[in-house]
Structures are given as structure tokens and as C-alpha cells.
Amino acid sequence: xxxxxxxxxxxxxxxxxxxxxxxxxxxxxxxxxxxxxxxxxxxxxxxxxxxxxxxxxxxxxxxxxxxxxxxxxxxxxxxxxxxxxxxxxxxxxxxxxxxxxxxxxxxxxxxxxxxxxxxxxxxxxxxxxxxxxxxxxxxxxxxxxxxxxxxxxxxxxxxxxxxxxxxxxxxxxxxxxxxxxxxxxxxxxxxxxxxxxxxxxxxxxxxxxxxxxxxxxxxxxxxxxxxxxxxxxxxxxxxxxxxxxxxxxxxxxxxxxxxxxxxxxxxxxxxxxxxxxxxxxxxxxxxxxxxxxxxxxxxxxxxxxxxxxxxxxxxxxxxxxxxxxxxxxxxxxxxxxxxxxxxxxxxxxxxxxxxxxxxxxxxxxxxxxxxxxxxxxxxxxxxxxxxx
Amino acid sequence: xxxxxxxxxxxxxxxxxxxxxxxxxxxxxxxxxxxxxxxxxxxxxxxxxxxxxxxxxxxxxxxxxxxxxxxxxxxxxxxxxxxxxxxxxxxxxxxxxxxxxxxxxxxxxxxxxxxxxxxxxxxxxxxxxxxxxxxxxxxxxxxxxxxxxxxxxxxxxxxxxxxxxxxxxxxxxxxxxxxxxxxxxxxxxxxxxxxxxxxxxxxxxxxxxxxxxxxxxxxxxxxxxxxxxxxxxxxxxxxxxxxxxxxxxxxxxxxxxxxxxxxxxxxxxxxxxxxxxxxxxxxxxxxxxxxxxxxxxxxxxxxxxxxxxxxxxxxxxxxxxxxxxxxxxxxxxxxxxxxxxxxxxxxxxxxxxxxxxxxxxxxxxxxxxxxxxxxxxxxxxxxxxxxx
Numbered sequence: 138x139x140x141x142x143x144x145x146x147x148x149x150x151x152x153x154x155x156x157x158x159x160x161x162x163x164x165x166x167x168x169x170x171x172x173x174x175x176x177x178x179x180x181x182x183x184x185x186x187x188x189x190x191x192x193x194x195x196x197x198x199x200x201x202x203x204x205x206x207x208x209x210x211x212x213x214x215x216x217x218x219x220x221x222x223x224x225x226x227x228x229x230x231x232x233x234x235x236x237x238x239x240x241x242x243x244x245x246x247x248x249x250x251x252x253x254x255x256x257x258x259x260x261x262x263x264x265x266x267x268x269x270x271x272x273x274x275x276x277x278x279x280x281x282x283x284x285x286x287x288x289x290x291x292x293x294x295x296x297x298x299x300x301x302x303x304x305x306x307x308x309x310x311x312x313x314x315x316x317x318x319x320x321x322x323x324x325x326x327x328x329x330x331x332x333x334x335x336x337x338x339x340x341x342x343x344x345x346x347x348x349x350x351x352x353x354x355x356x357x358x359x360x361x362x363x364x365x366x367x368x369x370x371x372x373x374x375x376x377x378x379x380x381x382x383x384x385x386x387x388x389x390x391x392x393x394x395x396x397x398x399x400x401x402x403x404x405x406x407x408x409x410x411x412x413x414x415x416x417x418x419x420x421x422x423x424x425x426x427x428x429x430x431x432x433x434x435x436x437x438x439x440x441x442x443x444x445x446x447x448x449x450x451x452x453x454x455x456x457x458x459x460x461x462x463x464x465x466x467x468x469x470x471x472x473x474x475x476x477x478x479x480x481x482x483x484x485x486x487x488x489x490x491x492x493x494x495x496x497x498x499x500x501x502x503x504x505x506x507x508x509x510x511x512x513x514x515x516x517x518x519x520x521x522x523x524x525x
Numbered sequence: 526x527x528x529x530x531x532x533x534x535x536x537x538x539x540x541x542x543x544x545x546x547x548x549x550x551x552x553x554x555x556x557x558x559x560x561x562x563x564x565x566x567x568x569x570x571x572x573x574x575x576x577x578x579x580x581x582x583x584x585x586x587x588x589x590x591x592x593x594x595x596x597x598x599x600x601x602x603x604x605x606x607x608x609x610x611x612x613x614x615x616x617x618x619x620x621x622x623x624x625x626x627x628x629x630x631x632x633x634x635x636x637x638x639x640x641x642x643x644x645x646x647x648x649x650x651x652x653x654x655x656x657x658x659x660x661x662x663x664x665x666x667x668x669x670x671x672x673x674x675x676x677x678x679x680x681x682x683x684x685x686x687x688x689x690x691x692x693x694x695x696x697x698x699x700x701x702x703x704x705x706x707x708x709x710x711x712x713x714x715x716x717x718x719x720x721x722x723x724x725x726x727x728x729x730x731x732x733x734x735x736x737x738x739x740x741x742x743x744x745x746x747x748x749x750x751x752x753x754x755x756x757x758x759x760x761x762x763x764x765x766x767x768x769x770x771x772x773x774x775x776x777x778x779x780x781x782x783x784x785x786x787x788x789x790x791x792x793x794x795x796x797x798x799x800x801x802x803x804x805x806x807x808x809x810x811x812x813x814x815x816x817x818x819x820x821x822x823x824x825x826x827x828x829x830x831x832x833x834x835x836x837x838x839x840x841x842x843x844x845x846x847x848x849x850x851x852x853x854x855x856x857x858x859x860x861x862x863x864x865x866x867x868x869x870x871x872x873x874x875x876x877x878x879x880x881x882x883x884x885x886x887x888x889x890x891x892x893x894x895x896x897x898x899x900x901x902x903x904x905x906x907x908x909x910x911x912x913x
Contacts, residue, residue: 165712167715176744177715177733177745195732196838197738198837233626234625234627235625236626237623238619239622239643255626255627304696304699307699311695312689314742316717316743317695327555330705342585342586342587344566345565350585356526356563356771383745461745
């Protein structure tokens with residue numbers, strides 16, 4: 138990562154710190170370190186308002202640089218700040234929504250005279266508007282993601298289960314350069330590389346906060362494919378995370394074994410229409426709840442309200458910000474007054490579950506431009522018959 | 526999960542709570558919910574000392590049962606406890622090393638009159654001694670893990686990179702039933718399914734706290750394979766997590782392209798000898814640091830001290846407890862006075878990195894029995910030549 142890009146990102150955080158009179162940030166969670174330092178390290182980036190950031194690192198042991206200091210434990214940070222002639226911050230922010238309680242308390246205790254505040258919302262706000270470098274990384278990952286999905290029809294074999302198909306798609310994604318790891322914010326989501334859902338498994342309620350559920354293979358990971366054989370007349374939705382360079386691109390496509398019911402094709406078209414409608418509304422200043430309400434309104438008018446975003450347990454969002462984590466700001470959901478801004482990147486995923494058939498719908502990643510939105514994940518959107 | 530098994534696990538935690546005068550635990554982190562409730566839920570298990578556990582759940586919405594209560598937010602927990610005629614706990618434990626700071630504070634505020642303590646060490650201590658059901662799950666996962674590894678020589682193709690080999694091994698693991706997800710405790714480790722290391726990449730220092738490092742494919746995930754072509758005369762170490770049922774089995778095996786240097790074979794034999802020595806010492810009452818010191822002593826006497834557990838950046842452990850997470854108690858490391866107990870399960874991984882060749886050594890998972898240890902991951906331990 139080039140220094141001007143890192144400086145830009147750090148200054149985005151600093152601007153928001155200024156608004157809250159925060160003098161410095163101590164950053165140590167991996168996604169935030171990738172954002173502000175360009176790579177994962179075991180250590181801490183100390184980001185003061187008015188002087189360059191300092192890195193205090195434990196591992197790897199081969200880091201060099203003017204502002205980098207090896208440490209064994211965080212208690213050394215304050216001494217080094219003093220040695221460097223830097224003032225201790227009257228008001229310091231820590232990653233309160235991300236750091237474990239005992240670690241937060243330990244870090245706070247290093248600055249006994251400082252007011253300590255939760256910096257996670259500020260960093261998430263800064264991260265929600267992507268730089269042009271980040272948008273270009275999404276663009277590249279969208280191309281790789283699409284290349285993997287385009288090969289899916291060719292790997293299907295009659296008699297496969299959803300899990301077997303998922304394994305071959307995971308391999309396609311990895312061969313395109315997917316890092317595999319699926320980063321999420323918070324504890325409400327946990328998944329391997331993504332989900333492949335067919336038939337009634339798509340309606341199985343899951344503990345996780347994804348658009349659709351699935352039973353999974355084990356109570357230790359109750360989400361996604363569960364070993365259901367792929368059957369004539371059923372749909373398969375592929376929704377794998379596209380992490381090719383740290384940025385979590387998101388894309389879903391639907392396949393079929395043979396032909397589906399007319400209702401399924403109609404529902405799929407409704408989802409495409411919702412995507413068309415919402416993406417035409419999405420531009421700087423558009424309010425997230427308005428986008429959500431427009432989608433729900435179309436699902437209601439077409440008679441699919443009770444199957445929209447699941448059956449029985451329905452997800453209460455149609456889209457979500459993406460970035461270094463799969464669930465960033467903004468969220469396209471009820472009561473979300475947030476307005477879109479140029480540079481925001483989000484996944485839009487209107488989906489409908491048809492009993493005895495499976496899931497239909499679409500998901501793409503989009504970036505907000507000055508005038509509207511640009512699609513980052515481009516490949517065929519119709520339901521593609523497997524093995525044809 | 527059968528109720529008697531869950532009762533046994535909960536009572537193990539309760540026994541340790543009694544020693545600290547703790548009246549109740551509120552458990553919400555996934556690994557601890559799998560342990561005490563048998564599956565991941567979005568919710569909270571309230572575990573009082575003297576009455577049955579209550580589940581407060583948000584998702585999935587299809588949970589039934591006498592002691593299960595649907596909630597929308599944790600603030601409802603206290604009202605329900607009162608409705609059930611249960612006393613509020615004078616001393617309550619929360620998962621302080623695992624819960625994010627703001628979430629811990631929110632949960633603590635529900636019980637304003639209670640003394641709140643960190644329950645993570647207690648739960649980790651309970652989890653460190655496995656039940657017979659858990660040991661049987663490890664035994665089964667060891668068999669599946671070995672079945673996948675046995676197929677590795679057959680998937681090798683000349684000209685492959687470490688990443689390409691890794692992708693095919695990941696597929697073998699998934700086809701054997703591996704859930705894929707790699708659960709760790711804390712923030713010091715992050716990995717996809719595991720690592721495949723060849724040549725000098727094995728010596729690349731990583732920010733993560735694994736036995737060996739590797740550069741990885743991207744600064745966003747700097748560990749493991751980095752795209753190095755597999756070359757004649759180099760070794761490849763395969764170390765993937767064996768999560769087939771929630772329990773993280775751990776096993777490493779070494780392969781070669783052609784023949785390796787004599788030094789490499791000698792170093793491999795030293796690792797096997799260390800494994801033999803340490804496993805013969807390991808029994809109830811054995812002290813972890815003694816096992817560690819015995820291993821380092823053998824590495825020194827054979828002249829491999831500077832290459833043992835890495836070059837340049839050397840890992841300071843030779844083994845670690847495994848369970849629902851890859852890094853449980855006990856840790857076989859310097860200054861660890863902890864004694865082994867029957868039912869503890871650990872991975873032992875003496876490894877040596879040979880410059881210009883790559884990593885050699887061995888890793889198996891072991892359970893402590895009444896008399897000694899039993900190996901849970903059984904397959905050939907010599908260096909196997911790929912493509913032969």
C-alpha cells in the first residue's frame with residue numbers, strides 16, 4: 138500500500154476525530170490495521186491528530202521504518218511516546234465494539250489520565266466511504282468473482298449434493314485468487330466461504346444474520362449447504378464471499394437443475410426488477426430506508442411479501458455496505474435514515490424463497506458515484522440451467 | 526447433543542464457579558454456546574449454580590423447549606428471570622476475554638447490583654479437559670483428517686505452486702466432511718483452512734501466532750502459501766485444521782518433490798524423536814514446561830536449535846491444547862507450570878525449517894489417558910515423495 142493512500146485514510150479518520158475532540162486513536166484490530174497500515178501486524182497503530190502515526194509491533198519481527206517500534210507488550214507504548222517527545226492524549230479512542238473487554242481495559246489503563254472513548258463507530262464511518270484505490274480493488278475482485286461463477290455450469294455433475302457443488306465452486310474461487318477468509322464485523326455472522334442453498338434448505342432458519350439461512354452440516358456451524366441432493370426442478374443459489382485482496386466483494390447467482398416452476402421464474406424477475414428499481418434510486422443523498430421500502434413495496438405488490446428475504450424467518454434488510462468486512466455501513470434496512478454518499482460500496486440482494494423449489498433472486502456489489510451507482514460484479518443474471 | 530452430555534459440561538463449569546463464589550454465568554460467544562448448548566444460536570445461555578440453565582434466543586426462531594425464551598434484546602433477560610421466580614445473581618460471570626468491550630458493558634449493566642467478573646478463564650479451564658463424547662469426536666475427526674492427507678500424493682502435478690496444491694488439499698478435506706471454518710481464541714491468529722508451506726516461504730515471519738509463518742498471498746492475510754512453485758529438492762508441509770464436527774483436530778505431514786538434502790531427513794528424524802520423547806513423558810501430572818524443555822534440549826543437542834520452530838522468528842511453543850478452538854489450554858511452552866490431566870487434548874508439533882529446502886517435522890493430536898497419551902491422528906509420518 139502506498140503511503141499517500143494510507144495518509145488519505147488516516148486523515149479521513151482524523152477529520153472525524155476532530156469533530157469529537159479526540160486527540161489520538163490506538164488501533165489494533167486486523168481490519169482497521171489493514172485499513173490504516175496496509176497489512177495485518179500483531180501490534181498497534183497510534184494515530185495522533187497532529188503528528189505522524191507510529192507503529193508499535195510485536196510480530197512480524199522484520200518491520201523497518203522511521204515510525205516503527207518493536208515492543209513485547211503494550212505497556213511499553215507510553216514510555217516510547219514520552220521518549221519521542223509526544224504529548225499523551227487527553228482524549229483517546231479505542232476500538233470498543235471490537236476489542237475484547239479485558240484487552241480494552243488493559244489498553245485504557247495505559248493512559249490513566251485520558252478520557253477513553255469508543256472509536257469503532259468513527260473508524261467504521263471513515264471506512265464506509267471508499268477511496269478510489271479501494272474502489273479499484275473492488276472492481277478487480279468483481280472481475281475475478283465473475284470469472285469463477287461463469288465456470289459453475291461446467292462443474293455440475295448429475296447426482297451432486299449442494300455440499301459437493303459448493304466444494305467445487307470454492308475451488309474455482311480459490312483458483313481465481315480468492316483468499317478464502319471471510320471477515321465479518323461483530324459476532325452475528327460466521328460462515329466458511331459463503332453459502333450454496335438449494336430447495337427447502339434455503340428456508341431453514343439460521344442463527345446468523347445473513348440474507349438467507351440454511352441448516353449447514355453441523356450444529357457447530359448451522360448455516361448454508363446441508364448435503365441436500367440437487368434435484369430436477371430445484372434452484373441453487375450461489376453466494377460466496379469474493380475476498381481476492383482483502384475487500385469482501387459480494388455476488389449471488391441462481392442456477393437450476395432442469396426447469397423451475399413458473400412461479401420461480403416470475404419471482405426471479407421480481408428480484409431483478411427490484412434491483413433495477415433500487416439501483417435507479419440509489420445516488421448521493423438517497424436515504425437507505427427509502428430504498429428498502431421501495432423493494433418491500435414491490436415484493437408486496439407482486440404477491441411475494443411472505444417469501445421475500447426468506448420464509449418464516451425473514452431477513453430485515455436488502456443490502457449492506459461491504460469493505461474489509463462483509464457487513465459495513467450503510468445498511469439498507471427499515472428505519473435507516475443514512476444517506477448514500479459517493480464512494481460508498483454496498484451489496485444489494487433481493488431474494489425470494491419458493492417452497493419446494495428453492496431460492497431465486499440476485500446480488501451484486503455497487504459503488505455510489507457522483508450521479509448514481511456502478512455495478513462492480515458483472516455476469517449473466519438470468520437463472521442458468523446446470524449441465525446445459 | 527444429548528442432554529446428559531450438556532449437563533456434564535455445564536456442571537464442569539459450575540464446579541469451577543463454586544470455587545470462586547460465582548452464582549451464575551451468562552454465555553453468548555459461539556464456541557462456549559456450542560460447548561454448553563450443543564449448537565450455535567444467536568442468544569444467551571444463563572447458567573445458574575443451583576437451577577437449570579435457561580436459553581434466551583434471538584435466532585433461529587424455531588427453538589422450542591421448557592427452558593427457552595425468545596427475546597429481541599438482552600435487556601429482556603432480567604424481566605424473564607424475575608417472572609420465573611429466579612433470584613438475580615450477586616456475582617455473575619461474563620466472557621470478558623471474548624466479548625467486545627461495549628457488549629460486555631451492556632450485559633453487565635443489566636445486573637446493576639451484581640459483582641461482574643471475567644468468566645472466560647473458568648470456561649476455558651472447564652473446556653480444557655474433554656469429556657468422553659468430545660474425545661470420540663476428536664477420534665472421528667482424526668480418521669477423516671488422515672483419509673484426506675493419504676490422498677495428497679495422488680493430487681500432485683508437476684509445476685504446481687504451493688497455493689495450487691493447497692487448493693486441492695482443501696478440496697480433499699472438504700470432501701471428507703471438513704466444515705472449513707477455523708475457530709481461534711483471541712486475536713493473535715487468523716487463517717483460512719490452514720497452511721501449506723514450501724521452501725524458504727516457511728521461514729517468512731508472520732504476524733500470527735502459528736508454529737510457522739509464511740508470506741501468504743496478500744498483506745490482508747499474511748500467512749501460509751504465497752504462490753511459490755514446488756521445486757525439486759524442496760519439502761512441503763501440510764498443516765490444515767481438521768474441523769469435521771466443531772472440534773479442531775490438528776495434524777501436519779511433510780512431502781517432498783524428489784529427494785531432499787540429508788540434513789532435511791536428519792532434521793525430520795529429530796522431530797520424530799522429539800515427538801517420541803515428549804509423548805512418552807506426557808501423562809497425568811507431567812508439567813508442560815518440562816515437555817517443552819525436553820524438546821528444545823533435543824533440538825540443541827542435535828544442532829538444530831537455530832532452526833527449531835522457525836528461523837529468525839521462532840515460535841515459543843511446541844504444542845497447544847485443541848478443542849472447539851485451535852488454541853486452547855494447556856500450552857506446551859516455557860514457564861508453563863500447568864500439569865497434564867486425563868482428558869486433555871493437545872497438538873504436538875516439533876518442526877524444523879531447513880534453508881533452501883523448507884519445513885520438516887510432524888504434528889499430531891493427542892489425548893491424555895490415565896496412563897499416558899493416545900494418538901488421535903494416525904497416518905504415515907515419514908516424508909512422502911509427491912508424484913511417486
